[in-house]
Amino acid sequence: MAKSKRSTSDPNEIQKDTDKLVRFLSMYCGAHHGHRLRSSFTFDHPKIQARIINGPDLCNECVALLRHAIVMRVLCPLDPKPKCRTCPQHCYRPIYREQMEEVMKYAGPRSLFKKG
């Protein structure tokens, strides 16, 4: 029973990654799309164990990206899951992949200083 091994399909890991995606998108959208019409993000898919009840305010574009990211994370067939950047599969649709790279570039370094 290796404790350090992350199992891709572990609901706790999925929820943790989902929370991170939500946090990143929230930071990014708040900084870049503040002028857009934004509405509260919710995600409650019967087949997907990721729950976001009181999500952040996101614009339509970021809502689509976040939904795609969560679905792709949940459906990830690789175990252990590699970092998406180094993954050989590239499951994201190209348009979303480009957007997510921008989000990661912006929110990744900033989130390091905002733990907890």
Ligand SMILES: [Zn+2]
């Ligand atoms: Zn946005």
